[in-house]
Amino acid sequence: MTLQVTNLVGGYSQIPVLKEVTFDVQNGELVGLIGLNGAGKSTTINHIIGLLTPFKGEIKINGITLNQDKNAYKKQIAYIPETPILYQELTLKEHLEMTMMAYSLDRDKAWKKANHLLSIFRLDNKLDWFPANFSKGMKQKVMIVCAFITEAPLFIIDEPFLGLDPLAVHDLLDLIDEQKQKGASVLMSTHVLDTAEKYCDRFVLLHDGTVKTEGTLPELRKALPDAGESLDDIYMSMTRADQHE
Structure with missing residues (x-):
């Protein structure tokens, strides 16, 4: 088991956003x-990657907690955020080199x-470009390339399809499948339910900071x-039922 979240209670202030998430x-x-929006997806991810400290509960990656060995x-984590985070003073090549050093690759x-991934995402002739030269979609592709060169055991991907063209979405899904075949685990947050239904092995449905199912x-x-057949039907039925309670 790569990732285990147990009875996680946490948030950004003294009032918990997450309530016993497992x-x-x-x-x-x-x-x-x-x-x-507001269900607790980003809060959960921020706890897993170590940006937030749990009020209570435990998060383990291959049996290791953050406190045991930071x-x-x-x-063990490769993270692709919803909004690309790049250093304005570094070129694409320097971002890749920094990632290699950080992960001791x-x-x-x-x-x-990296060269294989750069070719896939049509960035191979842009190694000397700075982030100011990239569109939002291109910045997202840079984050994807940096994450996938690590070949980490756990990929955490937050709303990956925003800003990506259809070809890049297809390429990303192929990369995810390739890493799965190698034994890596992937936690992906997304609002694109039809794509999630097609590609995900399992689902964790969060609502109001709890795992509903x-x-x-x-x-x-x-x-x-009684909810319906599709993931969208099931989620919307569950959400509407909660709103009418």
Whole structure:
């Protein structure tokens, strides 16, 4: 098991946003983290990557907590944020080199992987460009390339399809599948439910800071037999039921 979140209570102030959140991501699995704005998806991710400290509960990656070994914990994570975060004074090449140093990667192997990814995302002739020269979609592709050269055991991907053209979305999904086949685990937050339904192995449905239900699509259908067949039907039915309580 790559990621284990147990009874997580947390947030940004003394009032908890997350309330006893528990779920896991197994080796070689893509889990969709689904929820409306404000459901707690980004808060959950920020706790996993170590930007927030839990009020209570525990987060382990391959049996290691952040407190036990910060460097070992963080090197197991490759993170692609919803909004690209790039250093304005560094070129694309320098971003890649910084990532290689941060993860202690073998430079020859890492550059071979990087050149392959740069070609896929049509960035191979832009190594000397600065972030100011990139569109939002291109910045997102830079984040994707930096994440996937690490070949980390856990990929955390927050709303990855925003700003990407259809070809890049397809390429990203292929990369995710490739890493899954190698045994990596992926936690992906997204509002694009039709894509999530097609590609995710399991789903964690967050609402108001709690896990309302989780499982494969057949398991969700069985748990909520009157909700509908699609992931969108199931989530909207559950959300509307809560609003009318």
